[in-house]
Amino acid sequence: MLLSSVLQDLNYVKIKGDTNIEINAVAYDSREVIENSIFVAISGFSVDGHTFIQKAIEMGAIAIIVEKDLQIEGNITVLKVKNTRTALARISSNFYHRPTEKLNIVGITGTNGKTSISYFLKSIFEHAERSVGIIGTIGTMINNKVKKNKNTTPESLNLQKIFSEMIKAKTDHCIMEVSSHALNLDRVAYSHFNTAIFTNLSPDHLELHHDMEEYYQAKAKLFELAKKNNIINIDDDYGKRLAQKVQQYDTKLLTYGIENTADIYASEIKYSANGSTYMVHTPRGNIEVKVNLPGVIYVYNSLAAIACAYSNQLPLEVIKEGIQKLEGIKGRFEIVYQKNNYKIVIDFAHTEDALKNAILTLKQHAKGRIIVVFGVYADAGESGTDKRRAMGQVAAKYADFSIVTSDNPKDQDPDLIIQEIIQAIEEESGTDTYDAVVDRKEAIKYAIDISEKDDIILIAGKGHETTQIIGKTEIPFNEAKIVEEVLRNKNRLLEI
Numbered sequence: 001m002l003l004s005s006v007l008q009d010l011n012y013v014k015i016k017g018d019t020n021i022e023i024n025a026v027a028y029d030s031r032e033v034i035e036n037s038i039f040v041a042i043s044g045f046s047v048d049g050h051t052f053i054q055k056a057i058e059m060g061a062i063a064i065i066v067e068k069d070l071q072i073e074g075n076i077t078v079l080k081v082k083n084t085r086t087a088l089a090r091i092s093s094n095f096y097h098r099p100t101e102k103l104n105i106v107g108i109t110g111t112n113g114k115t116s117i118s119y120f121l122k123s124i125f126e127h128a129e130r131s132v133g134i135i136g137t138i139g140t141m142i143n144n145k146v147k148k149n150k151n152t153t154p155e156s157l158n159l160q161k162i163f164s165e166m167i168k169a170k171t172d173h174c175i176m177e178v179s180s181h182a183l184n185l186d187r188v189a190y191s192h193f194n195t196a197i198f199t200n201l202s203p204d205h206l207e208l209h210h211d212m213e214e215y216y217q218a219k220a221k222l223f224e225l226a227k228k229n230n231i232i233n234i235d236d237d238y239g240k241r242l243a244q245k246v247q248q249y250d251t252k253l254l255t256y257g258i259e260n261t262a263d264i265y266a267s268e269i270k271y272s273a274n275g276s277t278y279m280v281h282t283p284r285g286n287i288e289v290k291v292n293l294p295g296v297i298y299v300y301n302s303l304a305a306i307a308c309a310y311s312n313q314l315p316l317e318v319i320k321e322g323i324q325k326l327e328g329i330k331g332r333f334e335i336v337y338q339k340n341n342y343k344i345v346i347d348f349a350h351t352e353d354a355l356k357n358a359i360l361t362l363k364q365h366a367k368g369r370i371i372v373v374f375g376v377y378a379d380a381g382e383s384g385t386d387k388r389r390a391m392g393q394v395a396a397k398y399a400d401f402s403i404v405t406s407d408n409p410k411d412q413d414p415d416l417i418i419q420e421i422i423q424a425i426e427e428e429s430g431t432d433t434y435d436a437v438v439d440r441k442e443a444i445k446y447a448i449d450i451s452e453k454d455d456i457i458l459i460a461g462k463g464h465e466t467t468q469i470i471g472k473t474e475i476p477f478n479e480a481k482i483v484e485e486v487l488r489n490k491n492r493l494l495e496i
């Protein structure tokens, strides 16, 4: 492809050299540069990509994009731009022939619920015989095959490549989780979203956004990118605020909720341990819906999917059947063992709000204690003290017993994380409502050891994840398999 075509619509400050040259690849990592590449130098969080320019040239880069004033020798085309991450998004989209214009892309943002909405939507669209791809915490799913990604919302270059692979695989709809990091770092810039969905906002990732206001402003950016529909939960305070803002846009606004008057809303909700039924009201009529995941959260998440399918003109009957067809989601309220009232449940709940909801949902139908096994993950650059306290308080307030353990401690001290959680539990409910077991596998084992008839064990935080990150090492960690292994050695449970 000609460099001039790759640079189409790119705003640059300065240019040196020829643009009439053939380009084979784009890279933002010098280690991935091949012959005749463009190398985009990114001023990163830990290192400065501009320091790898020489390396990139040695590897075969013939064009360099920078955001700093640098002297680059040789027959190299150099463009200076204001922001190389934004430029990377423009260049990547051009390089892959603007794939998002050929896909129906739904972007989902908010603290909780993004993954389950993706699955509800996939089920509905597939029931309507559409071909669906997913990008999110599970990785990328094309034709039902999953590949892991480094980030929930990949860097623009990786993202545009995925979009182009979806087109090759004849995918019509791409449902993607859009993280606030991605929005702030322009990973989704120049992507053409037809629909944007907002779920809710509660404290998370405050290491990058500093406070809730910044976090909200990051999420709100997605709604400037949507071309057709904006779908917003107006039972959430930030959602209410966003809906007011979005009303002024040219796109169609569709609100959903249970408590407030919304365009799409649920009534007559009947909760059970295995799921809920409710009446969904839409401007095109009402229909009864059955959701095979328990608790109010999945009523909200299914409503978001219904609103999106509705705005994509799907008939209510198809929507109803699509929702009902989804039997479960890996790592979301996943019952990995059940005998009478005794249950072991794995859930991705890793924020204070999600943990509270998960415990309360289980409590509604519990006959015994709720034992929660959880930790707090270390986010990039986060000290995380507030989050640890909040998670400890929630567990102390709502669970009957907590086993505090490690999540993904990464480079942080697992003992210190646990100490901070424990301190909050002690302040809230005293010293006899928890135990601490640093090793997560041992913690799960311990929970099963101390559990009794009618108890429910909630293993929270990692959900579908299959690894645990300790230090720089990512070790295989499959909670469903661990539970199975522990149970195999415990005949006692057969009596429960």
Ligand SMILES: CC(=O)N[C@H]1[C@@H](OP(=O)(O)OP(=O)(O)OC[C@H]2O[C@@H](n3ccc(=O)[nH]c3=O)[C@H](O)[C@@H]2O)O[C@H](CO)[C@@H](O)[C@@H]1O[C@H](C)C(=O)N[C@@H](C)C(=O)N[C@H](CCC(=O)O)C(=O)O
Binding pocket: 028, 029, 030, 031, 041, 042, 043, 044, 045, 046, 047, 048, 049, 050, 052, 137, 150, 151, 152, 153, 154, 155, 179, 180, 181, 182, 380
């Ligand atoms: C803190 C953060 O957001 N970091 C992201 C950032 O990395 P960075 O800026 O720190 O990169 P860096 O290591 O400083 O390197 C700077 C540049 O030099 C380049 N480099 C580096 C070394 C070398 O030898 N040669 C070279 O060219 C790097 O490729 C990069 O372009 O840019 C990278 C490329 O886009 C991201 O992969 C990386 O995400 C890291 C892995 C991360 O953990 N991000 C988290 C915080 C994140 O984004 N999370 C969200 C939300 C998660 C959720 O809620 O589910 C997500 O969407 O995943």
